[in-house]
Amino acid sequence: MKESAYNPQQSRRQFISSLGCLTIGFSMTGTRWADASATPLQGTLPGSLAVEDRIDAWLEVLEDGRVRVFTGKMELGQGIRTAIAQVAAEELDLELAQVEVYLAETGRTPNEGYTAGSGSIERSAMSVRYAAAAARQQLLELAAQRWGKKPEQLSLSNGKVSLKGTTDQVLSFAQLLNGKQLEGEVNPSVKLKPKSEYRYVGKAIPRTDIEQMVRAEPVYVQDLRLPGMVHARVVRPPAYRARLEGFDEKSFKVPGLLKTVVNGTFLAVVTEQEYQAMQALEAAREHARWSATPPLPEGQDLETYIKTLPLKSQSVKNQGTTSALDQPDARTLKASYFKPYQMHGSIGPSCAVALYQAGTLHVWTHTQGVYPLRDALAKMLSLDPEKIHLKGVPGSGCYGHNGADDVAADAALVAMAYPDRPVRMQWMREDEHAWEPYGSAMRMEAEARLDETGKISHWRYALWTDSHSTRPGGNPGNLLAARYLAQPFAPPSGGYAGGGFRNSEPYYAIPNLKIDAHAFEGPLRVSALRSLGAYANVFAIESFMDELSVKANKDPLDFRIMHSTDERAIAVMQKLKEMIQPEKPGPGEGMGVAFSRYKNTATYCAVAAKVAVNKASGEVQVLRMWAVIDAGEVINLDGIINQTEGGMVQSASWTLKEEVLFDKQHVNSRDWTSYPIFRYSDVPLVEVVVIPRPNEEPLGAGEAAQGPTAAAVVNAIYRASGKRIRHLPVRAAAVAG
Amino acid sequence: MEKDLTLHINGQPHTVRVEPDTPLLYVLRNQLELNGPKYGCGHEVCGACMVLLDGVAMPSCRVPVESMEGRKIMTLEGLTHPNGELHPVQRAFVQEQAAQCGYCLNGMVIAAVALLETNKQPDDAAIRVGMERNLCRCGSQTRVMKAIRRAAKES
Numbered sequence: 001m002k003e004s005a006y007n008p009q010q011s012r013r014q015f016i017s018s019l020g021c022l023t024i025g026f027s028m029t030g031t032r033w034a035d036a037s038a039t040p041l042q043g044t045l046p047g048s049l050a051v052e053d054r055i056d057a058w059l060e061v062l063e064d065g066r067v068r069v070f071t072g073k074m075e076l077g078q079g080i081r082t083a084i085a086q087v088a089a090e091e092l093d094l095e096l097a098q099v100e101v102y103l104a105e106t107g108r109t110p111n112e113g114y115t116a117g118s119g120s121i122e123r124s125a126m127s128v129r130y131a132a133a134a135a136r137q138q139l140l141e142l143a144a145q146r147w148g149k150k151p152e153q154l155s156l157s158n159g160k161v162s163l164k165g166t167t168d169q170v171l172s173f174a175q176l177l178n179g180k181q182l183e184g185e186v187n188p189s190v191k192l193k194p195k196s197e198y199r200y201v202g203k204a205i206p207r208t209d210i211e212q213m214v215r216a217e218p219v220y221v222q223d224l225r226l227p228g229m230v231h232a233r234v235v236r237p238p239a240y241r242a243r244l245e246g247f248d249e250k251s252f253k254v255p256g257l258l259k260t261v262v263n264g265t266f267l268a269v270v271t272e273q274e275y276q277a278m279q280a281l282e283a284a285r286e287h288a289r290w291s292a293t294p295p296l297p298e299g300q301d302l303e304t305y306i307k308t309l310p311l312k313s314q315s316v317k318n319q320g321t322t323s324a325l326d327q328p329d330a331r332t333l334k335a336s337y338f339k340p341y342q343m344h345g346s347i348g349p350s351c352a353v354a355l356y357q358a359g360t361l362h363v364w365t366h367t368q369g370v371y372p373l374r375d376a377l378a379k380m381l382s383l384d385p386e387k388i389h390l391k392g393v394p395g396s397g398c399y400g401h402n403g404a405d406d407v408a409a410d411a412a413l414v415a416m417a418y419p420d421r422p423v424r425m426q427w428m429r430e431d432e433h434a435w436e437p438y439g440s441a442m443r444m445e446a447e448a449r450l451d452e453t454g455k456i457s458h459w460r461y462a463l464w465t466d467s468h469s470t471r472p473g474g475n476p477g478n479l480l481a482a483r484y485l486a487q488p489f490a491p492p493s494g495g496y497a498g499g500g501f502r503n504s505e506p507y508y509a510i511p512n513l514k515i516d517a518h519a520f521e522g523p524l525r526v527s528a529l530r531s532l533g534a535y536a537n538v539f540a541i542e543s544f545m546d547e548l549s550v551k552a553n554k555d556p557l558d559f560r561i562m563h564s565t566d567e568r569a570i571a572v573m574q575k576l577k578e579m580i581q582p583e584k585p586g587p588g589e590g591m592g593v594a595f596s597r598y599k600n601t602a603t604y605c606a607v608a609a610k611v612a613v614n615k616a617s618g619e620v621q622v623l624r625m626w627a628v629i630d631a632g633e634v635i636n637l638d639g640i641i642n643q644t645e646g647g648m649v650q651s652a653s654w655t656l657k658e659e660v661l662f663d664k665q666h667v668n669s670r671d672w673t674s675y676p677i678f679r680y681s682d683v684p685l686v687e688v689v690v691i692p693r694p695n696e697e698p699l700g701a702g703e704a705a706q707g708p709t710a711a712a713v714v715n716a717i718y719r720a721s722g723k724r725i726r727h728l729p730v731r732a733a734a735v736a737g
Numbered sequence: 738m739e740k741d742l743t744l745h746i747n748g749q750p751h752t753v754r755v756e757p758d759t760p761l762l763y764v765l766r767n768q769l770e771l772n773g774p775k776y777g778c779g780h781e782v783c784g785a786c787m788v789l790l791d792g793v794a795m796p797s798c799r800v801p802v803e804s805m806e807g808r809k810i811m812t813l814e815g816l817t818h819p820n821g822e823l824h825p826v827q828r829a830f831v832q833e834q835a836a837q838c839g840y841c842l843n844g845m846v847i848a849a850v851a852l853l854e855t856n857k858q859p860d861d862a863a864i865r866v867g868m869e870r871n872l873c874r875c876g877s878q879t880r881v882m883k884a885i886r887r888a889a890k891e892s
Binding site: 671 | 756759760763766767770771772773775776777778779780782783785812813814817823827828830831834835836837838839840841842843846864865866868869871872873874875876877878879880882
């Protein structure tokens with residue numbers, strides 16, 4: 001048991017060891033790597049190698065012969081650490097335990113932007129694969145030179161190179177390098193290990209961090225306890241645009257208070273003990289006066305309201321002519337769908353630790369992008385980016401842009417105002433629920449016409465959406481706190497509109513097609529939520545496909561297959577059909593299906609749901625769900641299954657339960673009671689089948705199930721009850737009767 | 738006013754000097770440097786902060802530490818045998834890879850241990866009831882259910 005008293009004499013060695021298995025040590029002797037150039041190199045290097053192609057930027061050989069691999073990506077619970085270790089161990093013929101994966105840190109790991117969009121396997125793991133192959137080649141060449149042999153005469157395994165046919169000619173990687181590191185660049189033509197010889201890739205390699213979790217080892221940024229650490233909380237305004245008009249600092253006295261930070265409307269308290277910070281937060285509310293603000297559009301039907309806002313419109317696709325839809329008749333169909341604001345809802349509210357000392361700001365953060373956050377912090381604080389050091393430490397699962405960056409900015413602001421002691425900034429549940437950037441509300445309108453054979457001949461689709469990314473990306477206006485400073489940074493307008501029309505084009509062969517996207521700026525703060533607009537678009541498209549299949553009097557999977565030309569798409573649907581064949585829904589039960597190819601260029605996923613509907617009450621229970629997924633070459637089989645199982649459960653929760661609500665003042669979905677999500681009694685049994693494609697590119701699998709799950713659930717409700725749900729979340733009143 | 742309180746945690750008495758109304762969670766995490774119990778909601782509705790209180794799974798985020806004197810508190814750390822061997826429920830979570838981010842895992846393991854104490858062979862319905870207080874956002878519940886079935890079989 002230790003007192004957390006500040007002890008500046010504590011040695012660095014003790015400092016590091018006191019933190020257990022969390023890798024948090026900064027290299028105090030300056031940066032190891034210069035920033036990666038933002039300009040991609042020419043050539044055919046995969047993934048992030050295009051911006052960082054030096055071998056030693058991706059891996060280094062340790063003195064004990066193990067290999068440390070650097071990734072600019074973050075572990076978010078998706079298991080990327082394990083997948084990266086697998087590809088590195090594979091190419092270098094190491095045991096998995098001989099590979100250490102080092103997560104995002106400015107100045108230390110490559111700049112890989114954000115851990116987002118299911119891109120970590122495609123970009124980071126593939127870069128590591130090539131870098132490790134290049135390292136293998138270089139190690140073999142070094143040994144060949146040493147022994148005057150050809151590389152072909154040598155073999156490499158378990159961190160050692162040996163001369164074939166001998167027992168005494170053996171050198172470890174560390175001996176070969178003799179204190180130096182690997183040099184040079186990764187040649188795009190480097191020879192990769194033949195896939196037929198794989199030992200790890202494609203297998204369900206268990207994650208090692210789950211054992212650390214069950215042993216309660218320090219795993220999360222929330223678990224950091226730095227010597228002398230103090231505790232901080234932010235006092236939020238009552239509304240987005242309320243300003244702090246006065247804070248009575250003289251009469252504000254609470255036990256343990258070390259500092260009150262007032263900067264414009266940014267108000268934070270710092271105390272010795274954590275519970276004191278929570279008490280100070282409550283007390284500070286009593287001493288703060290805030291301005292009134294214009295009301296939020298409370299009580300509006302958002303599905304109608306968002307169409308009345310000023311719009312920026314663009315054409316996503318225009319092929320053939322869709323004027324045949326202008327005269328509705330027996331062969332046309334039209335429907336409108338709605339998805340509300342929904343939240344990431346991390347179980348652990350966001351947290352960061354920051355220390356400003358000797359002119360350098362250190363931040364331990366669960367951001368998805370250490371470099372873009374560093375650049376945004378530098379501008380917010382008017383600091384040289386070289387004086388800001390960010391270390392990525394896992395947090396609670398984020399599922400997109402939650403409060404992670406904002407809490408880091410909060411911690412940084414307080415640390416600058418209260419230097420020389422580490423500041424642990426912990427968001428309260430209400431901060432996360434009411435201030436995170438939500439997934440935008442969206443409206444989707446679909447129209448289609450069937451030809452005489454029951455095939456879709458014309459398709460018109462329009463969507464209304466707010467932005468789907470307001471990540472910091474170097475812009476301080478995207479950090480919550482920066483908007484409230486005495487010298488505020490305005491949030492940029494617009495953001496990433498493209499996210500809204502992700503998967504807005506159906507992945508089916510339809511000759512005449514018109515797709516338009518309309519961007520509005522809605523009342524709530526928004527950003528990237530797992531799969532961006534794909535969730536809403538696939539919900540709408542795949543619901544509409546179900547409606548059309550009914551109109552065409554076809555089996556819903558057959559109807560999709562007859563509009564598909566991609567054999568991988570057909571394969572996942574056929575496999576799903578096979579899996580659900582034996583399922584015979586009972587009275588009040590129904591089966592629904594849906595399909596999408598994520599981004600129309602990535603992972604294929606077909607989902608089925610079996611639901612039970614209580615017609616009297618309108619209550620819906622999802623009983624079972626099935627998914628068939630093709631994510632190309634499989635790196636970690638269990639990783640794909642775990643992501644898909646979890647994706648289905650999460651998406652079913654969004655679909656059946658979730659909607660961010662607000663009143664005139666602010667968001668009033670402030671806790672798990674006012675924003676309920678699935679509990680155990682709601683969770684279906686799930687089954688996932690992976691179709692491995694060893695000769696295809698590996699694709700990220702984390703977001704593929706979100707859209708098809710929503711549609712499969714509402715399609716199943718239709719089959720069970722005859723009620724077509726086009727407005728999410730599913731409300732009992734819309735199902736009953 | 739701070740007081741010296743003696744708590745019985747993971748089989749050992751610990752004397753801590755704290756404000757008596759401090760919720761147990763913050764004493765466990767900050768004074769005793771235990772990582773198991775996690776802050777999740779502060780409203781006793783998500784389960785992330787659960788501990789075993791006299792063998793019953795209870796949230797620790799609100800209950801005043803003063804009221805814990807004389808009670809037996811077990812945290813996730815205390816489930817592991819001093820020789821490092823995992824509790825059957827901990828082992829089953831590893832074997833079933835029953836986590837994604839793992840932030841809720843503390844409460845899931847604690848609630849599962851308490852459940853199996855009262856019902857050695859719970860069926861799915863009993864598992865759902867026993868675990869109802871615990872939220873997971875990654876959607877790992879189905880794996881946790883498998884882990885509980887495995888632990889029930891193996892213990």
